Structures are given as structure tokens and as C-alpha cells.
Amino acid sequence: METKFDKTVEILFELKVADVMRKDIISIGPSDMMSQLKKTLQERRISGLPVVKGSNLVGVISIEDLIRWLSDGDADQRVEEVMSKNPQCLYADQPLIHAVKKFDQFGFGRFPVLDRESGKLVGIITRGVIINGTLKKLEKEYKEEEIRQYRASHFFGDISADQKKVTLKFKISGKDFDNAGKASTTMKKNLKRMGIQPDIIQRAAIASYEAEMNVVIYTNGGVMQYTITEDKLSLNVTDSGPGIDDIEKAMQPGYTTSESWVKELGFGAGMGLPNIKKCSDKMDLQSEVGKGTTLKIEILIGEDHEVK
Amino acid sequence: MKIGEIIKLLNAEVHYLHNNQSDAEIKSAAACDLLSDILARVHVPDLLLTGLNNAQAIRTCSVFGIKAVVIVRGRPIDQKLIDLAHEEEITLLSTKDSLFIASGKLFSKGIEDAFEPCE
Amino acid sequence: MKLNEIIKSCGLELKNSAEDMDCDVTGGYSSDLLSDVMANAKDGNVWITLQTHNNIVAVAVLRNLAGIILVNGREPEESTLAKAKEEGIAVMSTPLSTFEIVGKLYGLGIRG
Numbered sequence: 001m002e003t004k005f006d007k008t009v010e011i012l013f014e015l016k017v018a019d020v021m022r023k024d025i026i027s028i029g030p031s032d033m034m035s036q037l038k039k040t041l042q043e044r045r046i047s048g049l050p051v052v053k054g055s056n057l058v059g060v061i062s063i064e065d066l067i068r069w070l071s072d073g074d075a076d077q078r079v080e081e082v083m084s085k086n087p088q089c090l091y092a093d094q095p096l097i098h099a100v101k102k103f104d105q106f107g108f109g110r111f112p113v114l115d116r117e118s119g120k121l122v123g124i125i126t127r128g129v130i131i132n133g134t135l136k137k138l139e140k141e142y143k144e145e146e147i148r149q150y151r152a153s154h155f156f157g158d159i160s161a162d163q164k165k166v167t168l169k170f171k172i173s174g175k176d177f178d179n180a181g182k183a184s185t186t187m188k189k190n191l192k193r194m195g196i197q198p199d200i201i202q203r204a205a206i207a208s209y210e211a212e213m214n215v216v217i218y219t220n221g222g223v224m225q226y227t228i229t230e231d232k233l234s235l236n237v238t239d240s241g242p243g244i245d246d247i248e249k250a251m252q253p254g255y256t257t258s259e260s261w262v263k264e265l266g267f268g269a270g271m272g273l274p275n276i277k278k279c280s281d282k283m284d285l286q287s288e289v290g291k292g293t294t295l296k297i298e299i300l301i302g303e304d305h306e307v308k
Numbered sequence: 309m310k311i312g313e314i315i316k317l318l319n320a321e322v323h324y325l326h327n328n329q330s331d332a333e334i335k336s337a338a339a340c341d342l343l344s345d346i347l348a349r350v351h352v353p354d355l356l357l358t359g360l361n362n363a364q365a366i367r368t369c370s371v372f373g374i375k376a377v378v379i380v381r382g383r384p385i386d387q388k389l390i391d392l393a394h395e396e397e398i399t400l401l402s403t404k405d406s407l408f409i410a411s412g413k414l415f416s417k418g419i420e421d422a423f424e425p426c427e
Numbered sequence: 428m429k430l431n432e433i434i435k436s437c438g439l440e441l442k443n444s445a446e447d448m449d450c451d452v453t454g455g456y457s458s459d460l461l462s463d464v465m466a467n468a469k470d471g472n473v474w475i476t477l478q479t480h481n482n483i484v485a486v487a488v489l490r491n492l493a494g495i496i497l498v499n500g501r502e503p504e505e506s507t508l509a510k511a512k513e514e515g516i517a518v519m520s521t522p523l524s525t526f527e528i529v530g531k532l533y534g535l536g537i538r539g
Contacts, residue, residue, distance in 0.1 A: 181367030415530020
């Protein structure tokens with residue numbers, strides 16, 4: 001069995017926004033003047049600030065806003081008249097991968113971080129702190145050599161493009177009952193570490209386990225590949241035969257071609273494929289007798305508690 | 309019911325007790341030899357009673373989220389299975405009782421089945 | 428306890444009658460593995476299973492069982508019913524799971 005895992009992306013799932021964010025927040029009040037903002041940005045060499053009243057976030061203001069204000073040549077003004085209200089935020093308990101997505105989506109330089117419970121501002125996140133936080137974690141876990149590689153590469157750009165996914169690949173041997181199910185339990189542990197919702201993990205694990213048992217019991221072996229992106233988990237199972245004669249029939253609950261030795265293993269009751277379907281949001285089964293079978297399923301992960 | 313009481317009730321041999329927690333609470337159980345039937349359920353029982361003594365007994369628990377398994381009918385437990393239980397953190401017990409007797413005893417002590425027919 | 432009484436007490440649905448519904452049930456055996464039932468069930472036991480394939484009738488005949496109770500609301504296959512009729516084996520069904528129906532039988536005093 002072989003496992004391929006992109007360490008960087010794995011870390012982006014594991015780390016939470018709170019783990020890397022800056023907590024020493026430099027902020028400005030809504031009734032402070034724009035002239036003061038100009039001074040603060042210059043002195044601190046930063047390009048934007050959260051606007052805070054008490055400990056509540058009321059807006060954000062950036063160097064672009066300042067430039068616009070300067071070029072308009074207006075008289076001194078209160079920050080609240082210039083700032084952007086209802087800014088895009090992140091929650092402290094979200095996985096870092098969400099932050100990466102947000103930077104991609106909006107192209108901003110920074111996002112305020114809120115505590116989910118209280119809604120209060122607890123930190124600031126920038127591209128810089130994401131890179132530093134991820135590298136620090138890499139340094140702890142992996143060898144110098146690998147880190148140098150990561151440093152050398154266009155780190156942020158790579159993740160932002162299509163590497164924002166985790167791929168796990170397992171080779172499944174036919175009739176190897178001692179190891180049957182190992183791919184699925186390994187995958188389940190990884191999903192847990194990534195902080196994916198428990199009900200999603202369970203559905204994924206069941207579908208995967210049934211599919212894995214099918215490969216072990218009925219075929220000469222095959223490959224299972226999991227691809228995890230932030231919105232879905234896809235599982236692609238291919239084997240090299242013998243193939244399914246009548247897919248429609250195979251999908252019926254209780255339909256089975258298995259012999260008694262399979263039943264003695266606790267499987268082969270004709271529940272596998274219907275159960276996989278029940279657990280999946282999307283399922284596609286293609287088979288050719290004598291060639292092999294390809295099963296593709298998708299389970300939506302869906303982040304429904306994204307900050308609005 | 310606590311796992312320690314179940315061990316006594318079934319006169320069970322303890323092969324692996326996760327976190328050494330004999331006071332872990334067991335409220336529900338399922339009795340089955342066909343593991344895919346367990347996997348098709350809606351609710352997750354705390355305990356699985358089965359006559360299977362192969363790796364799938366443990367892996368099914370791991371996949372489905374069942375905390376403990378009792379292998380019934382006095383089936384032999386080999387070291388590989390114990391190692392796997394350890395690795396997957398699933399409490400592993402065995403008893404000489406049949407599936408019928410073990411289920412009957414637990415049911416009479418108030419353990420329920422979380423079973424809900426799907427169809 | 429008689430098979431008839433068990434059907435009544437547990438609310439079982441009778442799918443096929445045995446020749447003798449008044450027979451004494453000597454105990455219960457629960458298993459989904461046919462070879463295990465062949466090896467370990469005792470004469471006159473009632474067998475609780477979720478297997479519905481017609482092989483279960485053959486096993487019941489060979490082991491001289493009092494009847495078969497199908498769990499989880501499972502229906503016997505057509506060929507199973509036909510064979511049960513032919514062999515005079517009682518087939519019953521319950522919407523309950525194995526664990527629950529066994530618990531009820533145990534509560535009635537049925538043992539292994």
C-alpha cells in the first residue's frame with residue numbers, strides 16, 4: 001500500500017486561523033481622523049487596518065482608501081466616512097485552507113479574524129502569517145531538505161492554484177482479507193485530522209469500506225484514490241476485472257452473486273452497492289465484463305458556516 | 309451499563325480495553341454476523357456482538373464509529389486481531405456465550421438496540 | 428414453550444406454517460453464518476437470522492430446527508418460501524433487529 005500526501009496542503013487543513021493569526025492588533029477608531037490613519041500606516045509600515053469600536057469590528061480601511069481620500073483633496077475626515085463597512089472576515093476556528101481561499105477570492109491583503117461565539121475581533125490574518133505559520137509547522141515535522149524545497153517554490157501561488165487538494169492513493173490487493181479495510185480506516189483518520197464534520201467522515205468511511213471490500217472480494221485488485229478539496233471528497237475506485245454483468249441488478253438491495261465463503265467473512269449480502277449509493281451525494285458506476293469496473297463517488301463537504 | 313459490568317455478565321475475556329476504561333458507558337448494542345447490515349444502519353450502536361473473529365469485525369467498528377466489540381461463541385482471538393484492536397482503539401472482548409445468550413443477557417439488563425429500519 | 432405461543436407473544440408474522448405449530452421450542456440460536464448454524468444449533472431450536480436465501484431452509488431441515496425468524500423486516504425470497512412449504516418448515520418475520528427479538532425471546536425464558 002502506498003500513500004501520497006501533499007504535506008503543505010495537509011497542514012493547511014490541520015492548522016486553524018487562530019494558530020497563526022496576529023493577535024497584536026493595530027487598529028483605529030471610527031471617529032479618528034484620516035490624518036491620523038495616514039500617520040499610523042506610515043509609522044507602522046502596514047497597508048490597512050481594522051476599524052474597531054470597543055472590541056467590535058465596524059469596518060476596515062486600507063492604504064487604497066487613504067490614497068483615494070488624498071487624491072480627492074478633501075478636508076480632514078473621520079475614518080468611518082471613508083472605511084468599508086461589513087468587511088469580509090474569517091473565524092478563528094476555521095481551517096487555514098479557508099483563509100487561503102478567501103485571499104484568492106477577494107485579492108485583499110488582510111482579513112480581520114472574529115471569535116465565532118462573541119463576534120469580537122481577536123486577530124488579523126495576512127498572506128505573510130499564513131506562509132510563516134505553515135513553514136514553522138513544516139520545520140517542526142519535516143526535514144531541512146524538504147523545507148528548502150518549499151521555500152524555493154512559489155509557495156503561495158502553488159497552493160492557490162490547483163494544489164488546494166489532498167490526494168490519497170491506495171493499492172488494494174484482491175483476496176487479501178487481513179488488510180481489507182485498511183485503506184478506508186487510514187482515510188478516515190486523515191479526514192478526522194483535517195477537521196471535517198463527523199457525519200461526513202462517517203458516510204465517506206462507510207462508502208469507502210464497502211467499495212474496498214468489493215475490490216478485495218470480487219476482483220483481482222485495484223486502486224482507490226481519494227481527492228479532498230474544500231467542498232467535496234471524491235473517491236475513484238478502479239479494478240481490472242472481472243467486471244459487473246448487469247449493473248442495474250447489482251444495485252438492487254439483496255442482490256448478490258457471492259458464494260458462501262464470502263458470507264462467512266461477514267459480507268456478500270447484496271447490501272454494498274446500495275449502501276454506497278445511500279452514503280454518496282453522487283455515484284457513477286461503469287463496468288465492462290472482462291475489463292474491469294470504475295466506481296466514482298462524491299460526498300459534499302460544504303462549509304455552511306462561512307462568514308457572511 | 310458499564311463495560312466492566314458487561315465483562316462480568318458475559319464472563320468475557322478482555323483482549324484490549326481502550327484507555328483502560330472499565331467504566332465506559334454502553335447504552336446500545338447490535339447483534340450481527342453480516343457486517344454490511346451494520347454499515348447500512350442509521351444509528352451507531354455502542355457495542356457490536358458478532359461471531360466473526362476476522363479483521364473486518366474491528367474495521368467495521370472503526371469505520372462505523374462503534375466503541376467496542378464482543379466476539380461470541382468462544383471463537384479464538386489471534387494476536388493479529390488484538391494488535392488491530394489496539395491500533396484502531398476498539399475495545400475487544402470475547403465470550404463463550406452464543407450470540408443468542410449474550411444478546412439476551414444484555415437486553416435483560418436494559419441495553420437497547422438503536423436499530424431503525426431504513427426501508 | 429410452544430412455537431405458537433412465541434409467535435403470539437412476540438408479534439411475529441407467520442410466513443409459512445410448519446406441520447406442527449404446537450411443537451416445543453428447545454431454545455434459540457442466532458447466527459447469519461450457515462456453517463455455524465449447521466455446527467452449533469441444537470434440535471428444536473428457533474433460529475434468528477437476517478439471511479433470506481433458500482439455503483436457510485435446507486439448514487433448518489438438516490438441524491431439525493423448530494423454525495426460522497427473519498429479522499429487520501426482511502421478506503423470505505420466493506424460492507425460500509416454496510422450499511419451506513415443501514419441507515414444512517415454519518418461517519416467521521419481525522420488524523425488530525436480531526438484538527431486540529433475541530432479547531424478547533430471552534425474556535420469555537428461551538435459552539440456548
